[in-house]
Amino acid sequence: MTGIDKSFPGVRALSQARFELLPGEVHALMGENGAGKSTLMKILSGVYARDAGVVKLNGMPVEITAPRQAQDLGISIIHQELALMRDLTAAQNIFIGREPRRFGILDEARLNRDAAAIFASMNLRLEPTVKVETLTIAKQQMVEIAKALSYRSRVLIMDEPTAALNDAEIAELFAIINRLKAEGVGIVYISHKMDEIKRISDRVTVMRDGEYVGTVPAADTPIDTIISMMVGRTLTNEALVIPNAADAPLALEVRNLRRGREIRDVSFSLRQGEILGFAGLMGAGRTETARAIFGADRREGGEIWVRGQRVGIASPRDAVEKGIGYLSEDRKLFGLATGLDVRNNIALASLSRFTGPFGVLDEAGMAKAAQGAIRQLAIKTPSDTQEARLLSGGNQQKVVIAKWLLRDCDILIFDEPTRGIDVGAKSEIYKLLNALAAEGKAIIVISSELPEILRLSHRIAVMCEGRLTGILPGGSSQEEIMRLATMREPAMELRHAG
Incomplete structure (x- = not known):
């Protein structure tokens, strides 16, 4: 060619x-x-x-x-x-x-x-x-x-x-x-x-x-x-400095979450300003757990607590109203309205903010918000009126991230946030997640890349066949993660912790 x-x-x-x-x-x-x-x-x-x-x-x-x-x-x-x-x-x-x-x-x-x-x-x-x-x-x-x-x-x-x-x-x-x-x-x-x-x-x-x-x-x-x-430049690969969140207030608690064989009595907590990584092999139940918390799939049992209050989440709308945002691993099917432009996609989760009397949308306000997000995330698009389907895969991913940032959710679940994203954009997203945690956002990151999990997480929750088999501190080794990722039963200390 x-x-x-x-x-x-x-x-x-x-x-x-x-x-x-x-x-x-x-x-x-x-x-x-x-x-x-x-x-x-x-x-x-x-x-x-x-x-x-x-x-x-x-x-x-x-x-x-x-x-x-x-x-x-x-x-x-x-x-x-x-x-x-x-x-x-x-x-x-x-x-x-x-x-x-x-x-x-x-x-x-x-x-x-x-x-x-x-x-x-x-x-x-x-x-x-x-x-x-x-x-x-x-x-x-x-x-x-x-x-x-x-x-x-x-x-x-x-x-x-x-x-x-x-x-x-x-x-x-x-x-x-x-x-x-x-x-x-x-x-x-x-x-x-x-x-x-x-x-x-x-x-x-x-x-x-x-x-x-x-x-x-x-x-x-x-x-x-x-x-x-x-x-066109040299990237620095410095380790991210994540502030300690061990003493921060609880943002989310999940107790005995169940859904068939996909999710078996999963319990964990997440604090404000913390990044909790979820690791495990394919089919371990990480995405299924996230979808159940977000109300995208019906759970069979268990409780969800947000900021110390037990909440009922039966749909994604309920989750968003409780301050929970979810970036799906399948951006094309669940994250984007590909036939709409970038502006509308970014505003999609925050339409009430731009809706005036008689349901009239504030197009100027939406444009200003979208253009700010485009600058913040360096989204490559000729304008905020470009159709989302015409963007590259990585820039589509950035649009989905922008949507949840604009909604200003307190709890953010990122499922494979850097899938299909180049090394330069990856570094930008790592810094963004770090900045969000520093602002007090509570973040769950699900990733199949262990170096990514280890680089980002305060703690690492590991799943195998629908069970949470252990929670490791940040800085653990890949070998420790893989040991728990292939363990069919929870580790002794986790079972005893309830």
């Missing part, structure tokens, strides 16, 4: 961008959110039409005007934002539009057999007939990967493929990638995780502000050099 230009209303996304891929190569494509990585790959995969430039495949110029044409040319993409049909089965999603038929009738048995064979090649235990809407985000991601593999492509684009996967699932994915490399498949690997880039890629191309910066060998290039290429 050479000389690629692409503009959207109010923003130039790509300017003279370029990229090359060799057979049997894993080529990492990196850059901050909004650098143009996903846009460039959407042009290659037929989602967007380029404004200028040349695309060559096997040395020959090609015109790719639709995703189906790209697939016919042997180019497949696994998008960062999942694009599955939730009411269909896993097998139906994999072969949608290409279903096997017998005598003109859909051959459901063969459809499921073919899907099962792909799952087996991935070492993935998943029933082909399971409805996608019942799957976790991690399992949905694996279905997306299986769908891409089903095309037997020669060029495979992976946009943040491990964002929702645990370490074991990442190891399986890397084994698949190595097998594809050996078969001569060229893989474009987009990720913000530096350790993954060093482990799996052969070369790294960096983009910044829609332009090509450079291409370097992955093995021989220090991580700091790649980061400097991405952000």
Whole structure:
């Protein structure tokens, strides 16, 4: 790809961008959110039409005007934002539009057999007939990967493929990638995780502000050099200084929270000015606990106390009225109204504040608040009237954070707050969480990245199979966390503490 230009209303996304891929190569494509990585790959995969430039495949110029044409040319993409049909089965999603038929009738048995064979090649235990809407985000991601593999492509684009996967699932994915490399498949690997880039890629191309910066060998290039290429500056990785919250008043107490096998008698407390990290393996019950506290899922038992008062929370509206905000791990489904603009998304949880007599909205007040949030969080958008769906994934995440900051909730639950966010933006969000804690906000951070949990948390609550198995002090080791994350019963001291 050479000389690629692409503009959207109010923003130039790509300017003279370029990229090359060799057979049997894993080529990492990196850059901050909004650098143009996903846009460039959407042009290659037929989602967007380029404004200028040349695309060559096997040395020959090609015109790719639709995703189906790209697939016919042997180019497949696994998008960062999942694009599955939730009411269909896993097998139906994999072969949608290409279903096997017998005598003109859909051959459901063969459809499921073919899907099962792909799952087996991935070492993935998943029933082909399971409805996608019942799957976790991690399992949905694996279905997306299986769908891409089903095309037997020669060029495979992976946009943040491990964002929702645990370490074991990442190891399986890397084994698949190595097998594809050996078969001569060229893989474009987009990720913000530096350790993954060093482990799996052969070369790294960096983009910044829609332009090509450079291409370097992955093995021989220090991580700091790649980061400097991405952000145009040197990032300091200083440890955050979190004020002690041990003697602060209680903001939240959860007592014996229950919901089937997902949440089993979970009890903990959270103080004002404290960051409580929640760690655990995929399916441990962390997100389920957060959703039950927030009223998004009905709990079967247990009590929730806010600032010393027992409260009834039966819906997210109840939780917000009690001063609790929740940033979901699935921003596209639960965090954003993607068809609305940035301004309305930021104001969404605070509309009563901008509603005047007869239900008339104060558009000027909303604009002022949105523009302040855009400056505070460095959201890359041409204006506050840009549709949220047109932003990069990381900037969409910042809009959701801005929504809860504007609501000024006293208790904030951040579920995977830096998923899909580049290293520069991650550092900004860490500092923001630290500043919120210093202001007295009580914060829960759920993260699959142990270094993130250890860097941010005063205390660390660890879950396994729906149970809270222990609470560790900040500064504990990854080994201590993993011991509790694989412990089926709570630690002795936690059981005795009630």
